Amino acid sequence: MKQESITASAIGSRRFEKDPDLCLVYRIFGASGAQVNCSEFSDKLSLLAKQDSLEARSAQSDIKICADGDSWINILIEFSHALGYNKTFFDVLEERYRTSSTACPGDTFEQMLQEKTFKVHIDSGINDFFIFSGGGVDVLGGGALTRLLKTKADGGGSSDPEKYLNLDRVDAALGKLKSGYLEIAQYVKVRSPRTVMLVHGYDYPVAQADGPWLGTPFLKRNFDIGSDRALVDGILAYLVDRFYGMLDDVARNISNVTVVDVRNVVKGRWTDELHPKKAASEDIAAVYQNVMEGSPVA
Numbered sequence: 001m002k003q004e005s006i007t008a009s010a011i012g013s014r015r016f017e018k019d020p021d022l023c024l025v026y027r028i029f030g031a032s033g034a035q036v037n038c039s040e041f042s043d044k045l046s047l048l049a050k051q052d053s054l055e056a057r058s059a060q061s062d063i064k065i066c067a068d069g070d071s072w073i074n075i076l077i078e079f080s081h082a083l084g085y086n087k088t089f090f091d092v093l094e095e096r097y098r099t100s101s102t103a104c105p106g107d108t109f110e111q112m113l114q115e116k117t118f119k120v121h122i123d124s125g126i127n128d129f130f131i132f133s134g135g136g137v138d139v140l141g142g143g144a145l146t147r148l149l150k151t152k153a154d155g156g157g158s159s160d161p162e163k164y165l166n167l168d169r170v171d172a173a174l175g176k177l178k179s180g181y182l183e184i185a186q187y188v189k190v191r192s193p194r195t196v197m198l199v200h201g202y203d204y205p206v207a208q209a210d211g212p213w214l215g216t217p218f219l220k221r222n223f224d225i226g227s228d229r230a231l232v233d234g235i236l237a238y239l240v241d242r243f244y245g246m247l248d249d250v251a252r253n254i255s256n257v258t259v260v261d262v263r264n265v266v267k268g269r270w271t272d273e274l275h276p277k278k279a280a281s282e283d284i285a286a287v288y289q290n291v292m293e294g295s296p297v298a
Helices: 037-050 052-060 076-081 087-093 107-116 142-148 167-191 215-220 229-254 278-293
Strands: 017-018 024-030 064-069 099-102 129-133 198-199 257-259
Touching: 087 099, 087 278, 099 229, 107 167, 142 167, 142 215, 167 198, 167 229, 198 278, 229 257
Parallel strands: 064 099, 064 129, 129 198, 198 257
Antiparallel strands: 017 024
């Protein structure tokens, strides 16, 4: 399968590639071919992108937002646009609000949980909202999805998505994510009681036959992306709904967590299997704006 990549000479020779095993995760390589530390590279890009627009954004709203997460927050748009990518919903929010972010498309949920790079922003205690996006890598695609899926034959022709999934593995993955989300939310609540943590469970994705994150796992399990489209869509929708169920449990346990439901917002407007096009990102940002501006800010 052809790997999407690009070299961006304006910021030094870099190659930007999807990690086929970890959905929503990208590898960044330097001119020497060695993998580049994503967080350091992301910081440099953020400075380049924000230095001319911070004042304009700050003038539009006094709401302060920080973020951490995967490529739904930061797709490194400063050069990934050359691959056809569009701004994320957080990129759109940056045009209106005062923002700070430690998100990087090379980070997994486990890395975010262990490193807690968001501490620098949460510990300041000044942010009204903390937008967090993570966990798709554990459920929705790549190697994780391959492990969760049974073969098509194992489903016996049923239309029930559960028949095609190793439910014990689904439960285990979501249980681990729940524990991690609770840990992060508790950290935020203790260190910055005024900050509301906003979380989402993505939208219903559309697998592509040549897609490394969704299409390939289904093909490995003998599904046909064309003729089995309804079944494939149903399985992915089931996983997304289970993800939201997990987040709802977190919100019931920690009072500072709000689930932002963006299901059925993208409506097929995908750049690839998992990243929204510009119009969809704008609509997702509008959902977040409604939540934030409709919520009391301390």
